Amino acid sequence: xxxxxxxxxxxxxxxxxxxxxxxxxxxxxxxxxxxxxxxxxxxxxxxxxxxxxxxxxxxxxxxxxxxxxxxxxxxxxxxxxxxxxxxxxxxxxxxxxxxxxxxxxxxxxxxxxx
Amino acid sequence: xxxxxxxxxxxxxxxxxxxxxxxxxxxxxxxxxxxxxxxxxxxxxxxxxxxxxxxxxxxxxxxxxxxxxxxxxxxxxxxxxxxxxxxxxxxxxxxxxxxxxxxxxxxxxxxxx
Numbered sequence: 001x002x003x004x005x006x007x008x009x010x011x012x013x014x015x016x017x018x019x020x021x022x023x024x025x026x027x028x029x030x031x032x033x034x035x036x037x038x039x040x041x042x043x044x045x046x047x048x049x050x051x052x053x054x055x056x057x058x059x060x061x062x063x064x065x066x067x068x069x070x071x072x073x074x075x076x077x078x079x080x081x082x083x084x085x086x087x088x089x090x091x092x093x094x095x096x097x098x099x100x101x102x103x104x105x106x107x108x109x110x111x112x113x114x
Numbered sequence: 115x116x117x118x119x120x121x122x123x124x125x126x127x128x129x130x131x132x133x134x135x136x137x138x139x140x141x142x143x144x145x146x147x148x149x150x151x152x153x154x155x156x157x158x159x160x161x162x163x164x165x166x167x168x169x170x171x172x173x174x175x176x177x178x179x180x181x182x183x184x185x186x187x188x189x190x191x192x193x194x195x196x197x198x199x200x201x202x203x204x205x206x207x208x209x210x211x212x213x214x215x216x217x218x219x220x221x222x223x224x225x226x227x
Contacts, residue, residue, distance in 0.1 A: 004157075031213050042203065042219035043158075050213060058214075090157055094213055101207070102148060103215055105157035 002027045004106035006091050011111045013085075021076045021109045023091035030096045032074035033103065036060060037088040046089075049074055050096055078111065085113045116141045120204045120218035127194055127225050135189040135221050137178075137204035145206040147171075147180055147187040148215070152201045161189075161202070194225045 004025045013019045025032065031050045035043040045058030049068040063082025068074050074093075078085045088110050092103040121136040139145065146165045150158040162171030167182035176191045187204060204218040 006157075033214075040219065043217045045214060048214060092158075096213055101146075101213055102160050102163055103158075103213075105150075105159070107157045108155075 004091060004093055004104060006089075006106035006109050009107065009109060011109055013111070013113050015113055016080045017113075018077055018079050019085075019111065019113075021078065021089055021091075021111070023074045023076065023106060024072055025074075025091075025093045025104075025106075026072060027093055027104060028071070029093035029104070030071070031094045032068065033092040033094075034058075034064075034066065034074070034076045035090045035092065037090055037108075043090065046076065078113075085111060087111060116145070116206060116208055116216040118204050118206055118216055118218035120202075120221055122219075122221070124222040124224060127223070129196055129225055129227050130193045131225075133189070133191040133194045133198075133223070135202055135204075135223070137187045137189065137218060139185050139187065139204075139206050141185075141206055141208050141216075143209035144182075145208050147178070148205040148207070149176070149178055149187070149189050150203040150205060150217075152203065152220070154200070158203060194223070196225050196227055199223055199225045 007022045033048040034046040047066040049055035065077045091106045094103045117140045148163045149161040151161045162173040164171040164180035170179045178189045201220045203220045205215045
C-alpha cells in the first residue's frame with residue numbers, strides 16, 4: 001500500500017530537549033511538507049521541500065529544522081528554541097507535475113512537551 | 115497574499131439534514147480549490163477538488179462548485195450521516211509552480227442521530 005507514515009503517533013518530551021519527528025512516503029512524490037495544527041487555528045506550514053537536498057521555510061519555521069537527504073524521507077526536528085512546541089504535527093507529500101498535485105497526509109504525531 | 119475564509123463552527127446537525135459549509139478565497143491568478151476532511155485523531159483526507167471556474171467536485175455525496183465570480187467554493191451535502199462528523203478544511207493552490215496549499219481554519223461538524 002502506498003502512503004505516508006509518521007512515527008511515533010504520540011511523543012512526550014521534557015522542555016529543553018530537541019525531538020525529531022519522522023515522516024516517510026512511498027508515493028514517489030517530489031514534494032513534502034510539514035504542518036502544525038493547533039485547536040482553532042487550522043494548519044500552518046512549517047517547512048516544505050520540492051526536491052531532494054532543498055527546502056524552504058513556511059510561515060512558522062522558527063524553532064524548527066528539517067533535512068531532505070532522500071526523496072522518501074523528510075524528518076522534522078523541534079528544537080528547544082520553539083517556544084510552544086506542544087501541538088499536532090502533520091506531514092504531507094504531493095507530486096509536482098501532471099494533474100494530480102493534491103497533498104496526501106500522514107496520520108500525524110501528537111507532541112507534548114512538559 | 116492568498117487566503118481562505120470558511121464559516122466558523124461548530125456546526126451541529128441532525129442526521130439527514132442538509133449541510134452547507136461556506137468557503138471564500140482570495141488568490142492571484144486561477145487557483146485550484148480543495149476540500150479536505152479530518153476525522154478525530156487522524157490526518158487529512160482529500161474529499162473533493164475543482165481546478166477551474168464552474169467545475170463541480172463531488173465525492174461521497176458531498177459537492178462543491180468553483181464560483182469565480184463570487185470567489186467561493188461552498189461545500190454541500192443533501193443528507194448528512196453521523197459518520198460525517200469531522201473537521202472540514204477548505205484549501206487553495208495558486209497557479210504556477212509553487213505547490214503550497216493555503217488552508218482555512220477548519221469547521222467542526224457534529225451530526226447527531
